[in-house]
Amino acid sequence: MKIAMCQTNPVLLDVGANVENTIASIKKCKEKGADLIVFPELALTGYFVGLHYHKVALQIDSPEIRRIAAATKGTAAVVGFIEESQSMNFYNSALVAVDGQIQFAYRKLNLPNYGVFEERKFFASGKHIRVFRLGGLNIAVFICNDLWHPSLPYLGIAQKADVFLTLFNSSEGSMADEFSNMESWEIINRFYSRIFGIYNICVNRVGEEGPEQVRCNAPDDEETSFPDAFRLPEVQKTYHFWGGSEIVNPFGLVTYSAKKFEEDMVMGDISRDMLRRKKIVLPYLKNDDPYFTHRELGRILYAHGENQPWQRKKD
Numbered sequence: 001m002k003i004a005m006c007q008t009n010p011v012l013l014d015v016g017a018n019v020e021n022t023i024a025s026i027k028k029c030k031e032k033g034a035d036l037i038v039f040p041e042l043a044l045t046g047y048f049v050g051l052h053y054h055k056v057a058l059q060i061d062s063p064e065i066r067r068i069a070a071a072t073k074g075t076a077a078v079v080g081f082i083e084e085s086q087s088m089n090f091y092n093s094a095l096v097a098v099d100g101q102i103q104f105a106y107r108k109l110n111l112p113n114y115g116v117f118e119e120r121k122f123f124a125s126g127k128h129i130r131v132f133r134l135g136g137l138n139i140a141v142f143i144c145n146d147l148w149h150p151s152l153p154y155l156g157i158a159q160k161a162d163v164f165l166t167l168f169n170s171s172e173g174s175m176a177d178e179f180s181n182m183e184s185w186e187i188i189n190r191f192y193s194r195i196f197g198i199y200n201i202c203v204n205r206v207g208e209e210g211p212e213q214v215r216c217n218a219p220d221d222e223e224t225s226f227p228d229a230f231r232l233p234e235v236q237k238t239y240h241f242w243g244g245s246e247i248v249n250p251f252g253l254v255t256y257s258a259k260k261f262e263e264d265m266v267m268g269d270i271s272r273d274m275l276r277r278k279k280i281v282l283p284y285l286k287n288d289d290p291y292f293t294h295r296e297l298g299r300i301l302y303a304h305g306e307n308q309p310w311q312r313k314k315d
Helices: 017-029 049-057 063-069 142-147 152-155 180-198 272-281 292-300
Strands: 002-009 037-038 076-084 090-097 101-107 132-136 137-143 163-167 200-201 204-210 240-241 246-248 254-258 266-267
Touching: 002 017, 002 200, 002 246, 017 037, 017 063, 017 076, 017 132, 017 246, 017 266, 049 076, 063 076, 076 163, 090 132, 090 137, 101 137, 137 142, 137 152, 142 152, 142 163, 142 180, 152 180, 163 180, 180 200, 180 246, 254 266
Parallel strands: 002 037, 037 076, 137 163, 163 200
Antiparallel strands: 002 266, 076 090, 090 101, 132 137, 200 246, 204 240, 246 254
């Protein structure tokens, strides 16, 4: 299967421009023979949307989403966007479209809400780990912080995922000075590929953004008036998204990688034979039993008495 990683630099809050760029990229990659085209997290909006999140949200049947899906005729694409549900909840989502048809939108589950990140303030959490089948492979979709919660990737494996698609927006300096996002993602991407024996297709964005661009702007209409609690003090800082998108094979080796800090489009092949070889040589998951995991979680969560540490009274 031929994969295209589209490492883009979305225009903050300009859905129209980002949709056009996405459709153009899909057409270009399709002409080059891509079977699956992957874009970063929030590729249609940019990351630091702040209080304007609801203004750039799209419903799954919106004209923009239908146009992107139609462009996938003869191929498939996964694209990050802000989704508004029928019940007017908002999600950090990834559209999955195959051969011109909308399959579903995966909704990010593990929303960060610390430091410069404000996602849980504005977005609702998803409810499911979704796996779809393409080219004879089972593919699980994750968004950024989902991979920092190990039980979520495991739920993909429990559904026999062969490939992880990891869409993320990672920038320099968005965590503590002692912490390197770039190094940490390199470790995480390789860890899951090596332990689970899967391909991990990891697509990050590039460009510069800062929350000060949108955070404290006064509403320009009467649609919504946010209380002061939503208006955090401005952070006069620009964050640099570093790119470095990559495909990691089932042995934990990077086989294809994109440039750092520059827009890029990288094509790469993934092989069912390589997946088979890993399962034969290093069958880590051969005896994995999700029923055992289910039983143990039931015992841990629902056991009676004060046998569990969190059930004991505080000193």
